Amino acid sequence: MSEELRTVWWEPGAVCLIDQRRLPHAQETVRCSELAAVAWAINAMVVRGAPAIGCTAAYGMALAAELSAAGTPDELLAELEQAKATLDAQRPTAVNLAWATGRVLTQARVAAAHGVAAIRAAVLTEAHAILAEDLAMCHAIGEHGAALIPPRGHVLTHCNAGGLATAGYGTALAPIRTAFTRGRAVHVFVDETRPFLQGARLTAWELQQAGIPLTLITDNMAGYMMRRGAIDCVIVGADRIVANGDTANKIGTYSLAVLARAHGLPFYVAAPSSTIDLQLAHGDQIPIEERSAAEVTHLGGQLIAPAGVHAAHPAFDVTPNELITAIITERGVIYPPFSEGLRAAVGERR
C-alpha cells in the first residue's frame, strides 16, 4: 500500500472509508453522509481495526455536529452525547472507539462557551488531530519495533494491524515496514485469519502493494511453521490492553501466543497508547464481542457448512500478560511487568 492510500478521510458533509469488505478484489469508497451510516459502517466492518475505528468514530461525531439543527450549545452537546453512545455501542471490544469519541466530546464541551459554530469547528479539528496523531503514532511504533526484528527476520502476524487498521502505516505492520524501508531483509508469514480473512484479504494485499515478501498461511499452519523454525517472532496488534498488560485482539491471537511460548519465540503486541485501558485491571473484564455465526458458516456469501449447523463466533480473545514478551507503543517498548510502563504511556498521552 502506498502511504498515500487513506483508510478513512473527511469530506465536507461525509465520512469517507475504503470498503475493506471488498478488498483485495476492488477498491471502493463508502461515503457516509449521516450518523447512522457511520455506525453501520463500523458495525458491518466496512472499516475495522481499533485505531481506524477510532478515527472513523471521531469523524462520525464531526458529521453529527455538522448535520445538527441544534440552536444552542446545550442542545448540540446533548446530540453529541447521543452520537457518542450510538457509535460506542457498535464494537464493544475496541477501546479506541470510546476513547476517540470521548476526546471529541471533551473538545466540544470546551468550545461550548463560544457557541454552536465553535463546537462544530472544535469537533472537526479534534477529529483531524486524532487522525494525524494516529499516523504519527504508527511511525513511532515502527521506529521502536523495527529494532526487535532480527536480521533476515521471519515475522508471523495475525489479522490486519496494518495501514488499513489505522489512519495509515499500521501498528503490527509498522515495525516490518520500517525495517523493510531501511533495506533490511524481512519476510512475513500472514495468518489468513478466519472467519473474516483480514490476513488473506488485507494484510497480504498491503504487503504485496509495499513489495514486502510474504507467505500466506491458514491459521492452523502457524504451529507447524514454528516447529520447522520458519518463524523468528510474532507481532500482532491489539484492540484493548488493560492495566496488567492482558491484551484483547482478534480471535486466534491467544493460540498464537501459546504456540510462540511453546517454541521459545518472542511474542510482541504493537499498539498506540490509545489502546490502553487502565479502567480494567485484568483481561477477564474485557467484553468479548460475539458476532454472527453466519460469518463462520458462510464465506463470500457462500454457505460452507451444512444448513442449520450451530456455530460460535467470538470475534476476539484475550492473551494474558505472561505470554507477551513486550508491548510496542509510540512511547517506546514496554517490558514486563507491564503495569508501570502502561501507566506511564497513558500519563504522557493527550
Next chain:
Amino acid sequence: MSEELRTVWWEPGAVCLIDQRRLPHAQETVRCSELAAVAWAINAMVVRGAPAIGCTAAYGMALAAELSAAGTPDELLAELEQAKATLDAQRPTAVNLAWATGRVLTQARVAAAHGVAAIRAAVLTEAHAILAEDLAMCHAIGEHGAALIPPRGHVLTHCNAGGLATAGYGTALAPIRTAFTRGRAVHVFVDETRPFLQGARLTAWELQQAGIPLTLITDNMAGYMMRRGAIDCVIVGADRIVANGDTANKIGTYSLAVLARAHGLPFYVAAPSSTIDLQLAHGDQIPIEERSAAEVTHLGGQLIAPAGVHAAHPAFDVTPNELITAIITERGVIYPPFSEGLRAAVGERR
C-alpha cells in the same frame, strides 16, 4: 450419517465413491471405471481420510485386475504392481494407502498359481475384506475410546476422522458415536479445518445427520475455547503413526496438541492399526505432502486473497509422541511410552 451411507463401494466394473468435495450441499456419486479415475479421485480428494483411501485403493487394484487383458498370471501381477505404484503415489502421507494395495498384491501373488481368474477373485475378495475389517475396526475403536470421554464430555475434533474418512462409523468420531449411542451426553466442537474445510463440510454434516450436538468453530478459536473451560478432551484421527508414536495428521493437529498440553487437557489419537508404520522410527521421517497453494488462496473456486500472492500448503503436520495422551486402536488403548504397544498392535494385525 446413517450407518448405511457408504463412503466407498464396489460395483461390477467400477469403484464408487461419495463425492466428498460436494458435501454437505449435494450427495453425488463418482463412479470410477478405470484405474486412472481411481487415482485421480484419491489425488483430488473426492475421497479422503486414510482408512477410506486404503479401501478405495484396494478396490482400485480389483478394478485394474478386472480390466486387465493379461493372458498369464505373471503379466497380471506385473500390471498389479504397476497399479499399486500408481495408486501409492497419489497421497504420500497416508500409510494405509500402500498398506492396502500391499495386502491386495500379496493375495494376488498367493493366488497366482491358480491362474488369472483366481488372481482376479482373490484381489476382489481381499478388497472386500479390507472394507469389512475397516468397519469392524472403527466399531472397536468406538468401544475402547468411549470410556475415555468424561460424562457430559465436550470433545474437540479436527478435520474429518468420521464415517466419511473410513468405510463407515469413523475413527476419531467412533468413541463419540459409541458414547452417544449409549445415551451419554456429549458435545462436539468441530474445527472447520482450513483450507479444505473437512470439519465444516464433513464432520459437521455427519454429526448433524447422527443428531449429535455440535458447535462449529474456526481453527483459531480452539485455544480460546480451551481457556474458557469449554473443552474436556481432544480426539483426532491419524494419517500415519510411526514406531515411537509420533503422528502425522491434518495440518493444525500439532497446534491443537500444543494447546491441549498448555491447558492440561488429554489429547487422543484414534486410528486403526493399519495406520501404524513401524518402518519409520520417528516423525521427522514422514513425508509431508505439499498441496497446491491455490487451495489456500481459493475457496469454492473463489479467490479470497490478492491475485499472485505466495501461499504455503503443507497438508499435514506431525505431533510428537510427548504431546499424545493415548492412542486408541481397535486392539485397545495404548499409553506412553508407545513403542511396545504399537509393536504389539501391529503384530496382531493381518
